[in-house]
Amino acid sequence: MQEMMIIILSAILVNNFVLVKFLGICPFLGVSKKLDSAVGMSLAVIFVMVLATAVTYPIQMGLLVPLQIGYLQTIVFILVIAALVQLVEISLKKYVPSLHQSLGVYLPLITTNCAVLGVTILNIDEKYTFFQSLLNSFGAGVGFLLAMVLFSGIRQRIENNDFPAAFKGIPAVLIAASIVSLSFMGFSGVIDGLFGH
Amino acid sequence: MQFIIPVGIVTAMGLLAGGILTIADKFMAVQMDETAAKVLAALPGANCGACGFAGCADYANALAKDEEHAIKANLCTPGGDAVAMEVSSILGVEFEGASSKIAIMKCSGSRDRTSYAMDYQGHQTCKANKLFFRGRGACEMACLGFGDCVNVCAYDAIRIENGLAVINKYKCVGCGLCAKACPNALIEIVPDKTRVVVGCSSVDPGKVTREICAIGCIACKLCEKTCKFDAIHVINNHAVIDYTKCKNCTACAKKCPTNVIHVFPRPVSAPQQKPKPVAAETAQVEAPAQ
Numbered sequence: 001m002q003e004m005m006i007i008i009l010s011a012i013l014v015n016n017f018v019l020v021k022f023l024g025i026c027p028f029l030g031v032s033k034k035l036d037s038a039v040g041m042s043l044a045v046i047f048v049m050v051l052a053t054a055v056t057y058p059i060q061m062g063l064l065v066p067l068q069i070g071y072l073q074t075i076v077f078i079l080v081i082a083a084l085v086q087l088v089e090i091s092l093k094k095y096v097p098s099l100h101q102s103l104g105v106y107l108p109l110i111t112t113n114c115a116v117l118g119v120t121i122l123n124i125d126e127k128y129t130f131f132q133s134l135l136n137s138f139g140a141g142v143g144f145l146l147a148m149v150l151f152s153g154i155r156q157r158i159e160n161n162d163f164p165a166a167f168k169g170i171p172a173v174l175i176a177a178s179i180v181s182l183s184f185m186g187f188s189g190v191i192d193g194l195f196g197h
Numbered sequence: 198m199q200f201i202i203p204v205g206i207v208t209a210m211g212l213l214a215g216g217i218l219t220i221a222d223k224f225m226a227v228q229m230d231e232t233a234a235k236v237l238a239a240l241p242g243a244n245c246g247a248c249g250f251a252g253c254a255d256y257a258n259a260l261a262k263d264e265e266h267a268i269k270a271n272l273c274t275p276g277g278d279a280v281a282m283e284v285s286s287i288l289g290v291e292f293e294g295a296s297s298k299i300a301i302m303k304c305s306g307s308r309d310r311t312s313y314a315m316d317y318q319g320h321q322t323c324k325a326n327k328l329f330f331r332g333r334g335a336c337e338m339a340c341l342g343f344g345d346c347v348n349v350c351a352y353d354a355i356r357i358e359n360g361l362a363v364i365n366k367y368k369c370v371g372c373g374l375c376a377k378a379c380p381n382a383l384i385e386i387v388p389d390k391t392r393v394v395v396g397c398s399s400v401d402p403g404k405v406t407r408e409i410c411a412i413g414c415i416a417c418k419l420c421e422k423t424c425k426f427d428a429i430h431v432i433n434n435h436a437v438i439d440y441t442k443c444k445n446c447t448a449c450a451k452k453c454p455t456n457v458i459h460v461f462p463r464p465v466s467a468p469q470q471k472p473k474p475v476a477a478e479t480a481q482v483e484a485p486a487q
Contacts, residue, residue: 083218
């Protein structure tokens with residue numbers, strides 16, 4: 001139980017994918033303009049991350065490792081994730097049209113999101129078991145959600161304020177992102193403090 | 198031999214993925230309803246949401262799926278009678294006149310009647326100004342006058358006059374975009390036949406309102422006592438009309454000591470064709486490139 005908490009909490013706070021590992025920066029900057037689209041995108045990311053891990057982990061352990069072709073990891077994972085997302089999109093459109101509509105264009109965008117590929121590869125690098133990998137993916141997704149929601153609030157303030165001309169637009173956003181990232185660095189000792197390692 | 202296994206595996210996976218997707222696409226295909234496509238073509242395409250659905254496409258889909266015709270075909274107020282007739286003929290239902298609606302302004306605080314509490318120099322929109330303290334007006338619920346409503350109006354029906362949004366009754370089609378844009382919720386969408394409007398939304402007690410605004414509702418309840426139809430009540434320190442009960446007798450307007458209850462003139466003649474939107478907006482999604 002404690003181990004589960006450590007994996008999830010460190011994936012959300014300490015090793016936050018966006019703000020600490022700088023993976024998935026593109027949707028973080030691109031889709032955080034509005035709160036509802038930020039939440040929709042993040043939920044899609046959580047879903048796809050967990051599903052992608054559930055599929056790629058057995059492929060790595062059952063196919064690539066025994067045949068000693070680990071160097072095919074990247075291309076095989078990209079192929080599998082892309083096909084998987086497409087399949088999820090088709091079935092959502094058929095069976096849960098409302099969810100499909102709210103996720104909209106973000107679902108296919110996730111196909112080539114580096115955060116999703118990153119989490120599947122990192123799970124294997126960290127030598128997690130299957131269950132631990134799923135937990136880590138879920139935590140990473142929730143961390144993405146947290147970063148997106150926090151940042152969309154800040155974006156709202158940026159949009160509604162008068163900046164010097166040189167800072168207007170993306171520079172102001174990037175500076176704000178760096179400050180949010182700075183605050184997340186403060187979490188680095190939290191897990192040790194909580195669980196006493 | 199060492200080439201065959203990896204090449205074979207990637208090929209096999211590609212073929213497998215392609216095969217699964219092809220099968221899935223075939224078995225789980227969603228066909229766009231023909232009726233829905235026709236209805237969508239008939240609608241104005243403003244995506245304003247006046248019908249109560251998320252957009253024109255949503256309304257068209259709902260109409261096409263609704264086999265018992267429980268959803269009315271005349272909900273598109275911007276389209277008016279012409280669109281309602283076209284939609285009814287596509288669906289094969291009896292034509293009913295469109296229920297026309299109109300926007301009303303629930304603040305009368307122009308510059309000569311009330312004042313600003315601050316010299317605001319920030320981003321010049323109502324939304325930004327509202328975030329700063331509680332807006333620049335001396336009255337919390339006053340029109341902020343930056344024209345967020347003017348910017349969203351596709352029909353050129355609102356303008357800012359003397360710091361106050363003024364709605365042109367003859368251009369307004371009742372789409373409600375301005376009502377959503379106003380951070381003080383000062384604009385309400387009401388039936389077209391409405392003649393009586395309370396031009397105040399102040400939540401301050403009467404004494405405070407009197408000090409900061411020359412015309413604000415002082416919550417004296419005279420209108421409440423005058424109304425024979427139980428249609429007007431003082432809620433949150435200002436009078437609110439229930440338009441399902443109001444009979445347009447204008448008795449309350451005559452009694453009002455601050456003259457904040459206005460009487461609109463009756464339209465000279467109902468406009469035959471409602472104007473088309475100035476710029477039809479389509480839903481835009483910000484799609485970042487990965």
